[in-house]
Amino acid sequence: MPNNTNMEELKPRFANSCPLTPLGFLERASIVYGDSISVVYNDLSYTWSQTHTRCLRVASCIESFLGVKKGQVVSVVAPNIPPMYELNFAVPMAGVILNNINTRLNAVTISVMLRHSESKLVFVDQLSVRLVLDAVNLFPKNTPTPLLVLITDESITDQTSLTDVKDLERFVCCYEELVEKGSENFKWVRPVNEWDPIVLNYTSGTTSSPKGVVHSHRGVFVVTLDSLIDWGVPKQPVYLWTLPMFHANGWGYTWGTAAVGATNVCLRRFDGEIIFNLIRRHRVTHMCAAPIVLNMLSNSPNAGPLPNPVHVMTGGAPPPAAVLLRTESLGFVISHGYGMTEMLGVVVSCAWKKEWNMFPATERARLKSRQGVRTAAMTEVDVVDPNSGVSVKRDGLTMGEIVLKGSCVMLGYLKNSTATAKCIRDGGWFYTGDMAVMHPDGYLEIKDRSKDVIISGGENVSSVEVESALYSHPAVDEAAVVACPDEYWGETPLAFVTLKKGAVRVTVTEKEILEYCREKLAHFMVPKVVVFRDKLPKTSTGKIQKFTLKEIVKSMGYSSSSSSSSSYGVGRSRM
Numbered sequence: 001m002p003n004n005t006n007m008e009e010l011k012p013r014f015a016n017s018c019p020l021t022p023l024g025f026l027e028r029a030s031i032v033y034g035d036s037i038s039v040v041y042n043d044l045s046y047t048w049s050q051t052h053t054r055c056l057r058v059a060s061c062i063e064s065f066l067g068v069k070k071g072q073v074v075s076v077v078a079p080n081i082p083p084m085y086e087l088n089f090a091v092p093m094a095g096v097i098l099n100n101i102n103t104r105l106n107a108v109t110i111s112v113m114l115r116h117s118e119s120k121l122v123f124v125d126q127l128s129v130r131l132v133l134d135a136v137n138l139f140p141k142n143t144p145t146p147l148l149v150l151i152t153d154e155s156i157t158d159q160t161s162l163t164d165v166k167d168l169e170r171f172v173c174c175y176e177e178l179v180e181k182g183s184e185n186f187k188w189v190r191p192v193n194e195w196d197p198i199v200l201n202y203t204s205g206t207t208s209s210p211k212g213v214v215h216s217h218r219g220v221f222v223v224t225l226d227s228l229i230d231w232g233v234p235k236q237p238v239y240l241w242t243l244p245m246f247h248a249n250g251w252g253y254t255w256g257t258a259a260v261g262a263t264n265v266c267l268r269r270f271d272g273e274i275i276f277n278l279i280r281r282h283r284v285t286h287m288c289a290a291p292i293v294l295n296m297l298s299n300s301p302n303a304g305p306l307p308n309p310v311h312v313m314t315g316g317a318p319p320p321a322a323v324l325l326r327t328e329s330l331g332f333v334i335s336h337g338y339g340m341t342e343m344l345g346v347v348v349s350c351a352w353k354k355e356w357n358m359f360p361a362t363e364r365a366r367l368k369s370r371q372g373v374r375t376a377a378m379t380e381v382d383v384v385d386p387n388s389g390v391s392v393k394r395d396g397l398t399m400g401e402i403v404l405k406g407s408c409v410m411l412g413y414l415k416n417s418t419a420t421a422k423c424i425r426d427g428g429w430f431y432t433g434d435m436a437v438m439h440p441d442g443y444l445e446i447k448d449r450s451k452d453v454i455i456s457g458g459e460n461v462s463s464v465e466v467e468s469a470l471y472s473h474p475a476v477d478e479a480a481v482v483a484c485p486d487e488y489w490g491e492t493p494l495a496f497v498t499l500k501k502g503a504v505r506v507t508v509t510e511k512e513i514l515e516y517c518r519e520k521l522a523h524f525m526v527p528k529v530v531v532f533r534d535k536l537p538k539t540s541t542g543k544i545q546k547f548t549l550k551e552i553v554k555s556m557g558y559s560s561s562s563s564s565s566s567s568y569g570v571g572r573s574r575m
């Protein structure tokens with residue numbers, strides 16, 4: 001055997017170090033699944049071959065016709081409709097950075113985001129025209145404004161949003177004109193370096209103002225494939241787009257569904273009835289949904305037998321065991337993942353063990369409500385004392401902060417090096433600002449966000465645990481527990497509760513709910529007060545806004561001398 005190359009001389013070469021990027025999934029899908037349905041929306045559908053061509057055409061126009069330069073930012077303000085799916089490929093295929101913006105934000109916030117990102121071009125859904133024009137009108141005089149492209153939607157019955165000629169004159173063209181005009185022979189722009197940025201996503205603003213998170217092609221490639229493996233997504237699933245694509249690119253599944261040749265069932269808006277109808281019509285096999293959506297499904301009058309098992313990945317907020325139990329009893333097969341905008345997708349999940357199947361349903365739900373262990377591609381995950389950085393005991397009791405290491409960690413916050421340095425520490429860990437315990441079996445369980453831990457008489461009260469008890473009460477629809485300043489205890493838990501429709505409120509008194517909590521919780525964890533509300537305030541991504549509830553507590557006359565003590569830890573959310 002020839003023997004002229006030593007081990008140490010074997011180095012990376014061009015052939016094995018091509019920059020990783022998720023964009024290549026689309027080209028492959030057009031070959032493997034070319035004639036299969038890629039996207040379906042009402043009566044409209046495309047094949048993977050058509051989606052590939054449409055994306056190339058739009059990408060070709062972004063530089064040539066619209067003049068956006070490599071590395072600049074292009075925004076999209078649209079719900080889960082086919083152009084939104086396509087733009088997740090077309091924008092970065094043009095060598096520019098994709099910035100999806102939540103359609104539920106107000107004009108002031110969108111205006112701040114467009115200026116902060118220096119976005120050069122915005123694709124605007126026709127129902128967001130007024131919103132985006134108001135946002136652009138808020139730009140200071142003499143500040144350059146982005147070009148606007150209009151996404152029209154013939155399936156909308158009320159077309160009045162498109163009747164103001166003056167508004168329409170502000171748009172350079174319509175999206176479909178780009179599809180017509182563009183070239184399908186366009187050579188899409190591969191990243192020169194896999195660390196080149198691909199997306200800019202703003203956080204939900206649950207704990208502070210939204211921050212602009214930048215991810216690389218490499219990070220997105222890894223989290224996308226990791227998320228498919230972790231969930232066990234097979235080839236050619238039917239994927240229902242209940243999770244907004246503007247929320248961290250639908251946790252990476254915008255690109256992931258191309259890797260497995262899925263059918264993407266798009267929808268503009270949803271409720272329980274729409275979801276059940278689409279599941280039955282398209283025989284949906286997979287969907288992602290925040291716990292609040294699971295709650296909506298389990299309370300839906302349309303809930304009924306499913307035509308086939310529907311696999312649901314839930315995350316984004318702690319799923320109460322009672323909600324998991326109710327949703328699984330309808331036939332949904334739930335997986336539970338934990339992630340954040342700074343990781344793009346799921347990085348910790350409650351990896352299910354076959355042995356657990358023999359446990360009773362309530363025990364299975366309790367186990368599943370734990371966030372779990374790192375996904376295969378993450379390097380390390382730990383729960384540490386936020387001050388010393390030392391791992392907490394694996395006793396399921398000692399609270400610490402979740403820290404992470406791995407390829408999915410963001411490049412950093414745009415124009416905010418202080419915030420980046422606060423969470424990506426020199427020790428090489430990303431500090432999440434989420435407080436958890438580590439169980440003896442190595443599975444972690446979130447107890448709170450560091451800002452929401454309640455410290456009552458020196459004991460840490462997990463608002464998540466109290467909420468979980470409240471969610472198991474048959475009359476409770478939603479629950480959120482926050483700290484209430486207390487002269488003697490420092491803080492005590494205060495519960496905000498909404499009741500299920502039909503539950504007669506007169507018969508569910510505060511006293512009854514408190515008694516119920518006393519049966520389920522240690523004495524110091526039982527809320528001292530229950531406030532009934534018709535609705536709880538939510539962020540634009542559907543998370544309960546605890547800071548607003550804390551303001552309400554203040555306005556109820558509780559003094560706040562000691563409320564600052566509930567900032568536990570020093571991570572991401574303390575900014």
Ligand SMILES: Nc1ncnc2c1ncn2[C@@H]1O[C@H](COP(=O)(O)OP(=O)(O)OP(=O)(O)O)[C@@H](O)[C@H]1O
Nearest residue numbers: 203204205206207208316317318337338339340341
């Ligand atoms: N499975 C889960 N269980 C409990 N909490 C979760 C889970 N998944 C996500 N979360 C919560 O959501 C957070 C990530 O949310 P996201 O990135 O949308 O923005 P945000 O953190 O809510 O907003 P901001 O950082 O602006 O306050 C996590 O840090 C965690 O607190």
